[in-house]
Amino acid sequence: MSMAAEERSARAPWALTAPALMLFVGVLLIPLAMTVMLSFHDWGQYKGIEPVFILKNWHEIATDPYYAEMFWRTFRIAILTTLLTALLGAPEAYILNRMSGRWKSFFLLVILGPLLISVVARTLGWALLFGGNNGLVNKLLMSLGVMRSPIPFMFTETGMVVALAHVMMPFMVLSVWAALQRLDPQIENAAMSLGAGPVTIIRRIIMPQIMPGVLSGAIIVFSLSASAFATPAIIGGRRLKVAATLAYDEFLNTLNWPLGAAVATLLLIALVLIVVGSNALIERRYAEVFR
Amino acid sequence: MAYLELDRVAKQFGAQTVVDDFSLSVGKGEFISFLGPSGCGKTTTLQMIAGFLDPSRGAIRLEGKDLTAIHPAKRGLGIVFQSYALFPHMTAAENVAFGLEMRSVPRNERAERVRAALTMVGLAGFEDRHPRRMSGGQQQRVALARALVIKPSVLLLDEPLSNLDAKLREEMQIELRQIQRTIGTTTILVTHDQNEAMSLSDRIVVMSQGKIEQIGTPQETYEKPASAFVSQFLGKTNDFAGTIDRTVAPTQLVAGSWRAPAPAGVSGPVIVSIRPERIGFGDAGLGAKIVTRIFQGNHWLFQCDSECGPAIVIRQNDGQPQPAEGEAVHLTWRPEDMSVRARAGA
């Protein structure tokens, strides 16, 4: 190959990815950098945003226990949501995978169908069922005399976890499903022929093999739940804030953009660290087994 | 006395009968092959013995006891799957140890038996490898060790060598045969490769479309095929249309200009089958012209155009001069080398 041709072929990948790169820089990196910068600006009730470099917002977040509590709540909800989706989603995917032809496609549709419906609509559904005295289920239970007062759901962490788990479930099921597809179709028969019972097969043979799928599903669900906005906003409102709804409030209600930017930046950094860290751990743990 | 017995076993999937009227008795220590084209029901039969499928009809007995009443996990059979179905998250040693663990074999004895099994299949030193880091042949050996370490009453092998390349396959065939001879485990091998079935088995069960065509030693099935299917499937064969000539006494079997006294019990139009290596060139016989002559080292392969259609002839390369391409020859064979059957639709 001549020098010119070599040069051209070295430039080609850059040229071909340039449009996507420009889009990436334009709509993601630049706004992100501006948000980070914004978090160092000053703000006052009457003077508005002042483009100076101060650590006031970061200092406030670091010292005021309100923020610590709110971040802790955000991650607690995300962790519980992740656990719940894993506990329900993994068996769900396994059962689904064992169904025969027609039922399998039907139930796959049932599980994935909700992805086509807006998160807001799905969350409002929970509100309609459990929302205080007027919630359908609450009304029914109370009229049957099962409960004296409505099940507390709105403005509770439990409510948020349940609604988020519902919204996130397809991601977990899909991820475990993908892992199940990689299983040798005869693997259960092989274990059975060696004398293993159904519980042993699931515990010793199936679980270890779908664990990477569960964990990658968990990473997706965790990061989506920790940064979720619509569901916490509807269930928790302004009474029970998480990081995303707090940042939103600072931006649009208090109009303290720099503080909102600091909250958003901190959430982003924490998420990136957690996701990258756990991904590295998982890859190292399973490198032996899965190429 | 039969060790493993299949008695008129049949399997139906919906309206489709996949295995029908399958009866076989296997002696202790015998090596049996199920041979047939893809889709003829070999795997289905094997899975019924293993217990992964229930027979629709018939009975399967092991040492006289009804095997179908026993849960697959309790049958104590060793199975090697076509895909090997190794546990990818366990090392070779852990894979082999799994069956012993399920049998609560004490730790020390377990380690000893795992080592012995891996050594037997030539994998000493590979204990800590994961299957994904092993070659196809090595995975195959682990699967074999895993099935054998539990001292199975019967070893079931489903196309175990079909994923290996030709050279490795030949090596594994020899090794498999040696191991089976040494430990004497009753073995059933499923294969669609006639060479594999011939070189490994004591007896071959030739199957077609869910039915048994013939059960016999490799030699019997090759030399005395019970049906046209068997003779076609087990190696090359020549089929010539012949007739019985009753105008002479004793009656004669005629194929082109080849004739011989007719065997007893045949009449009317017939098919004469002869293996290519049993045909020779002579002064009289079936008239033919050599179309191509191919040298294959230890033998010559001739494609001829005969009075009764195309014919193939294989001659040992014994140093004698051989006919050239285009030469007119006569094909002859001994009457005992042919098999004669009635010609349908004539």
Ligand SMILES: Nc1ncnc2c1ncn2[C@@H]1O[C@H](COP(=O)(O)OP(=O)(O)O)[C@@H](O)[C@H]1O
């Ligand atoms: N679970 C099943 N349901 C329906 N048909 C099946 C099933 N398993 C196998 N078959 C059919 O049974 C026939 C025999 O299959 P199989 O025993 O796997 O053949 P072989 O192992 O000889 O290639 C095939 O036609 C296959 O399509």
Ligand SMILES: [Mg+2]
């Ligand atoms: Mg098969």
